[in-house]
Amino acid sequence: MQKRKIVITHHLHQNLIEQIKEIIPDWSIIVGNDRDIWQEHLHDAEIIAGWKKGMEEECLAPQSKLKWLQTWSAGVDSLPLESLESKNITVTSANGVHAYPISESIFALMLGLTRKIHTYVKNQQEKKWHHSGIKLEMHEKTIGIIGVGAIGKETAKIAKAFGMKVLGVRHSGKQQEYVDEMYSTDQVDVVLPNCDYVVVTLPLTKDTKHLFDSKKFDLMKPSAFFINIGRGEIVVEDHLIRALQNGIIAGAGLDVFEQEPLSGDSPLWEMENVIITPHIAGSTEHYNQRVIENVLLPNLKNYISGNLPSVNHVNFSKGY
Structure with a gap:
């Protein structure tokens, strides 16, 4: 009888592999970054952890044995969700x-813009001793967190250490620790005019695509900073560029963009009031360990007991 099989498309330390083996000792466990390691196993893998481009042909074929997909990212907007649901x-x-x-990246961007750290890095490269007009403080300002999930909660927690007022937006409008005032997603327009910092931590769905357009930027303070670590397509990028160029908002810290990599001819590269990072806000030395220990292992225990994986179960209708 053929062994049941799990394919993990990322390199894991041996101690993490051993933890998986303890739960499914009789399974075939295929682990590795290299496509050559796992490509031939896709057609009969019951579980795949880490979706890769080009998997559709094998994993969504009629003879595929795939029952459960664990992603390696929080966002699922790049997945063939309709096909996965239909199967x-x-x-x-x-x-x-x-x-x-x-949350650390969010505050790095906020502090960098507020205290002009990016400006002084450029000055340093030019051996230029210049005040550069620094004047702003972040303490006791108001932050609006658009999308209060795990990231939003941690961001709110840190914000309280700065004595900030925290306004939160989430789909349900349900109250959350560290958030002073919570609003539902249809109340974003009420929140924006009150914020010194607007932080987008939303997933990309049909409802959030191009949520931030010129109308939203017009509602913000001219002194406000816009931080996006969610998804680039949540923002109409041309509208953001015009808002930055015309002083509608003060600046932006951006980790995600409508098209990635960001085109070399984008005006964003040259803007003095913009800090750009290349979609790395979530990168960390502990990433794989957290995916395995916090998500995969508890879900795997449920799965082999005959139950549905319960941690971060994606709701197809919501898109997250």
């Missing part, structure tokens, strides 16, 4: 493993 394949995401690194 009744359970999908779980890596939501929650990014809370520490992304």
Whole structure:
């Protein structure tokens, strides 16, 4: 009888592999970054952890044995969700493993813009001793967190250490620790005019695509900074560029873009009031460990017991 099989498309330390073996000792466990390691196993893998481009042909074929897909990212917008749903394949995401690194990145961008760190790095490269007009403080300002999940909660927690007022937006509008005032997603326009910093941590769905357009930027303070670590397509990038060029908002810290890599001819590269990072806000030395120990292992225990994986179970209708 053929062994049941799990394919993990990332390199793992041996101690993580051993933890997986403890739960499924009789399974065939295929692990590795290199496509040559796992490509031939896709057609009969019952579980795949880490979706890769080009898997559709094998994993969605009629003879595929795939029952459960564990993603390696929080966002699932790049997946063929309709096809996965039609084949009744359970999908779980890596939501929650990014809370520490992304909240740190958010504050790095906020502090960098507020205290002009990017300007002084450029000055240093030119051996230029110049004040550069620094004046702003972040303490006791108001932050609006658009999308209060695990990342948003951790961001709110840090914001309280700066004495900030925290306004939050989430689909349900349900109250959250560290958030002073919570609003539902249809109340974003009420929140924006009150914020000194607007931080987008939303997933990309049909409802959030191009949510931030010129109308939203017009509602913001001219002194406000816009931070996006969610998905680039949540923003109409041309509208953001015009808002930055025309002083509608003060500046932006951007980790995600409508098209990635960001085109070399984008005006964003040359803007003094913009900090760009290349979609790395969630990168951390602990990433794989958290995906395995916080998400995959508890879900795997449920799965082999005959239950659906419950941690980060993706709702196909919501898109996250």
